[in-house]
Amino acid sequence: MTIQELIKMINISGGSSEHDHIMHGKEITEKEIKQYNFLNLGPTHPATHGIFQNVLKMDGEIIVDAEPTIGYIHRAFEKLAEHRPFYQIPTITDRLNYCSAPINNIGWHLTVEKLLKIETPKRVDYLRVIIMELARIADHIVCNSVIAVDTGALTGFLYVFQWREKIYEIYEQICGARLTTNIGRIGGFERDFSENVFLNINSFLKEFPKVLSEFEKLVMRNRIFMDRTIDVGKITPERALEYSFSGPNLRAAGVDYDVRVMSPYCSYEDFDFKIPVGTAGDSYDRFCVRQEEMWQSLSIIQQAVQNMPQGSYHADVPEFYLPPKEEVYGSMEGLIWHFKIVMGEIDVPKGQVYHSVEGGNGELGFYLVSDGGRQPYRLHFRRPSFIYYQAYPEMIVGSMLSDAILTMSSMNVIAGELDA
Amino acid sequence: MQRVVKVTNDYIAEAILQKFPESIRSIEESYATLDIVVAKEKIIEIITWFKTHEVLQFNFLTSLCGVHFPDKKDEELSVVYHMHSFINNIRLRIHVFLPISLPEIPTLTGVFAGANWMERETFEFYGVKFDGHPDLRIILNEESMTYHPLRKEYPLIDDSRTDKDDKYFGR
Missing domain, CATH: 1.10.645.10 (Cytochrome-c3 Hydrogenase, chain B)
Known part of the structure; x- marks a missing residue:
């Protein structure tokens, strides 16, 4: 398998969507496209062990520039x-x-x-x-x-x-x-x-x-x-x-x-x-x-x-550590602490x-x-x-x-x- | 022979007050860490001074994040820098307060390369604009997002969404 074939195989996103032509927030120029290969490594690639995308600018097999995109599983x-x-x-x-x-x-x-x-x-x-x-x-x-x-x-x-x-x-x-x-x-x-x-x-x-x-x-x-x-x-x-x-x-x-x-x-x-x-x-x-x-x-x-x-x-620390259930069901103090912790009554x-x-x-x-x-x-x-x-x-x-x-x-x- | 100084919070407070007397708004100690509130114009100079000071040597930027205080007039947003001196093994917290109408602050990327993404995250969450940042774009959420979701006015659940029907779960 030649390197070109390998790169094609890895370039799973197809290379036609508009996101493929942007790097560091800037449009990739025609000249750059002629000079370098742009490769989308990820976001779902078996070799990256997780959801990571990297746009790689490559000269042959040598990486010239890279831009990671993160946030695919951001959950606020x-x-x-x-x-x-x-x-x-x-x-x-x-x-x-x-x-x-x-x-x-x-x-x-x-x-x-x-x-x-x-x-x-x-x-x-x-x-x-x-x-x-x-x-x-x-x-x-x-x-x-x-x-x-x-x-x-x-x-x-x-x-x-x-x-x-x-x-x-x-x-x-x-x-x-x-x-x-x-x-x-x-x-x-x-x-x-x-x-x-x-x-x-x-x-x-x-x-x-x-x-x-x-x-x-x-x-x-x-x-x-x-x-x-x-x-x-x-x-x-x-x-x-x-x-x-x-x-x-x-x-x-x-x-x-x-x-x-x-x-x-x-x-x-x-x-x-x-x-x-x-x-x-x-x-x-x-x-x-x-x-x-x-x-x-x-x-x-x-x-x-x-x-x-x-x-x-x-x-x-009864204010923050839940009392055992026997105490909650069997004693007044246990019940009060349980209630206060669960209902958030504690400063x-x-x-x-x-x-x-x-x-x-x-x-x-x-x-x-x-x-x-x-x-x-x-x-x-x-x-x-x-x-x-x-x-x-x-x-x-x-x-x-x-x-x-x-x-x-x-x-x-x-x-x-x-x-x- | 070099004189060995035991760097304590008092020592730091005294040193910074001597060097930047007019830029320090307040110095407090809480939970054994120094909280220094500084003026935003001098922030880069102060952090650079901490980093390059021959005794203090705060060589490590532990973290950088924003906080939103909607009730503080003209000081709604704050940027918090955690610094750590490995040589003296002491930590330090620097706060800068900014008005929400003009949340601009110089970037720290020239001093610590690692500040880059931390500042992008703070920009995304709070809308703090870091002047001179090489690539200040949204980093975690999608790029078309126009608001800053960690500001307090944004609720956790967006009521305008219709795709989340929770009526079966008793909410």
């Missing part, structure tokens, strides 16, 4: 959040980065707890850490195995995906849901972890390292994989900082910024873990950073399970807080402006994918089309988080 979360009470917002956050929904949920709970100045018991923190690190592993195995798929190695993807299922089974036993978890409550968890959850976590800790190292052996030092990823989609640490990169993408460029260490939340200061950093900022380094982060996450979970403190699984302090957690993709921040009502006056999500995806054109210009696909998957752009 920030507007929605202004019309929901605090305890109904976790379901919105689920749908941001749906590969690691529990981190988003817990990030939101932590933000509200910061506003309300709620101190959570140590046990809550440790349970949350376990969940968040499991979510990080789930996030990174998807990303890394998909990078491998894009270089032609499908086996590893199918193999490790079974282990994402195991993580989802653990979520399911904790909160009843698998993908959009809505895990936890303001102040803690709705119920304590059962025996079975800990058994499953322990068996995961025992068996997953074998799988992960097998995957690593398959891919990490594989000649084809290395040739395809090294020096692909490079970004310097200076540019990465200019673009407000965060998370594994920033660390792959060599900047050791991790929210868990810089502004510890949820007792992360109790744990001993390393922050892996890359040197080149290319796709291979991003892969390696994520790979090492999974090992670190396993070690964090191990520490949390071993040192699990005794105590309550929720903070003692919250006025003020503004910013809280961030280290999400799967980087610093996931919540800027909450409260006017004292039961709903946020304004809630802004700092979505790492949205912020670093704007560097994508700069990272792929001068490289080939196949490298562009790989760069996108190694950046781990999640459509839900990108579009909010």
